[in-house]
Amino acid sequence: MSNTLTAQDLADTFDAFNRHDVDGVMKCFAEDCVFFTVGGPEVFGAKIEGAKAIAEAFSAVWAGMKDAHWDHHSHFVHGDRAVSEWTFSGTDADGMRVEAQGADLFTLRDGQIIVKQALRKSRPPFKA
Structure with a gap:
């Protein structure tokens, strides 16, 4: 990995999502990265620390929503910050579906993601 993360690197990451x-996704994440989820008990959602824990969290989403998908993703990088916009969709085991726009705000260091702040529209799930 170079010392500069590019918009193409982020596009490749979302293709891996x-x-x-999980290995393809985690290529751009530093070992000491932090992920702030779209939901959780805190004002920031939930905080997941470290590449291993983040990889497990991503894998849990895929296990719970076999059709999880990020469409229409676009990306830009400016210095040590980056943004990805996307539309998430997925259906859980109970047949409830989520479709909502969202974005990730990234903080970068040495060509890797050190913070992923995920934001998603608050749209209620509906029966698939």
């Missing part, structure tokens, strides 16, 4: 390829 859509393949449910």
Whole structure:
């Protein structure tokens, strides 16, 4: 990995999300990264620390929503910050579906993601 993360690197990461390829996703994440989830008990959602724990969290989403997908993703990088916009969709085991726009705000260091702040529209799930 170079010392500069690019918009193409982020596009490749989201393509890996859509393949449910945890190794492909984690290529851009530093070992000491932090992920703030879209939901959770705190004002920031939930905080997941470290590459291993984050990889497990991503894998849990795919296990719970076999069709999890991030469509229409677009990305830009500016210095040590980056943004990805996307539309998430997925259906849980109870047949409840989520479709909502969202974005990730990233903080970068040495060409890797050190903070992923996920934001998603608050749209209620509906029967698939």
